[in-house]
Amino acid sequence: MNGSTPRSDGRILCSPKPLRRVVTEGVAAQMHANAQARCNLLKAVRSATVDKCMRKFGIKPPATDYPAGRFWYGVSLKQDATARHVRACKDIRLYLIRVGRDDTQTVEDYRPNKNLVLSVLKKLCSGYRHLDQLLKIAEEGVEVRLLKKPLIQHVRPPNHGSARARINILRKNIRKEQDAWRWLVLDADLIEQWPELVVSPFRFVEAPVGVRFTISRESVNDYTDQASITKPDYVHCDAVATEILRVKREHPNAEIEVMAGDVASAFRNISIHSNSVFLPDRGGKCHCDRATRSPGFYEIIGGAISHVHGSQYNAVNPTGFFNYHWVNDHINVAANIGTSLEDMNRSLRVAMAAILGAEAINDEKFTSWKTQQRVFGLEFDSVAETVSIPASKISKARNIVASAYFARSLTRKRYRSLMGSLRHVATCIRAARPFLQWLRVRESNPHRFQTISVTEDMKQDLLSWWLVLHDPQLNGVSLEYFNTLPPPNIVVEVDASDFGLCALDVSH
DSSP states (O other), rough: OEEBBBOTTBSSSOOOEEEEOOOHHHHHHHHHHHHHHHHHHHHHHHHHHHHHHHHHTOOOOOOOSSOOTTTHHHHHHHHHHHHHHHHHOOOOHHIIIIIIIIITTOOOOOSOOTTTTHHHHHHHTTTTTTHHHHHHHHHOOOOOOOOOOOOOOSSOOOOOOHHHHHHHHHHHHHHHHHHSSSSOOOOOOOEEEEEEETOOOOEEEEEESSSSEEESSSSSSBBOOGGGSSSOOOOTHHHHHHHHHHHHHHTSOEEEEEEEEEEETGGGGGGHHHHHHHOOOOEEEETTTTTTTOOHHHHHHHHHHHHHHHHHHSOOOOOOOOEETTEEEEEEEEEEETTEEEHHHHHHHHHHHHHOGGGBBGGGGOOOOOSSSETTTTTEETTEEEEEOHHHHHHHHHHHHHHHOOOEEOOOEHHHHHHHHHHHHHTTTTTGGGTTTTGGGGGOOOOTTTTEEOOHHHHHHHHHHHHHHHHHSOOOOEEEGGSSOOOOEEEEOOOOOOOHHHHHHEEO
């Protein structure tokens, strides 16, 4: 049996693939247990490797059973031992590549992430259009090229102000990454011994729910050869709306529900090839192995998860499960018939564990099945058949509009925040789209320190936005016309002359 997932524009997400009946609860539980055992074994091997290296220099490895709530106690223990180990090694490049990256890489098995099992990928991803690239990432990691070598940093950049404002969240993530041996927490003075290291500042960015931290792009990304990076090919989220309507037509008497799943620490599952970590130049430069990662490379992994998930079927979905994804977010749409919801949830979890390991499943971001579900910052309602903007987004837009209206000028940051918020709101409040006209006049790449004057024309548009944002009846668009427009009743055709000639074509 073959199946494929149609795009909203009629094209196909992937080529027809062999389908498998969704795994039973017992089989899924055993697969998850096997994947978890593999993760635990890899952790034990990594821990034993690091312990052996530390004891070689007479350093006692840090304890791992300290109380989880005592943040700085745990960080300090590992930081102290790791810092002394690095000082003993003397060569930070060798330490980062051999120890920090996982010394289980051998000539016989060079996989940087051993949760990616080649035999499993070949079997489950048969027919996947990016299978060759997927296997290469699993075998070697990702190789990226730099257009030029980064300059020596004479002044280390400070963290962004947003990181200082959310220091507790930053500490929590540091602790998590340190425990997983993905990050090294070292003494500050060590950085002065290695001027070849490129330091990137932390910053926080707004996310659909809360905030997330990231490493600023003001570093290795500026030197990366973009032509060497795989370009992601995402499908617009109107595919979710299209699927809701399709399932409603097939099962008119059933509730259509939506759920979302998420891959934990998505980009950290993809390792950089050691050739891209250690770049010889004046004795060698060592760059942060996460800074040059791209959504394009992860899209190969995310697409593989969707491929495996979409290859499973049950009685309600005989042609395969709906397998929409955007980066690390995976969306399910199903009719609440029998065990269909449980089957699709289990299928997605099995796909994540099979591709990336048991710990790739982010349980905190797996939602329950609901007829009203927030997806990518939008509220999808399968009963009312509408897509709308959440109340929190409306409130935020009101505050931004009011602040801009009473300002004489806007900084580039405030201006971009204004335009970004209003464009997002305009996806579901169609009546507000015409009032972006004057606001976009000054949009052409303003300088970082340039201010944008708030003109009277801009104020009129802002006033119109204010009125629209306070009318709840304007919030929402039909699923049928989400990202599309209904056929026009009248077409206005104009010429380019100075006489303003036009013709009205009334369609029938």
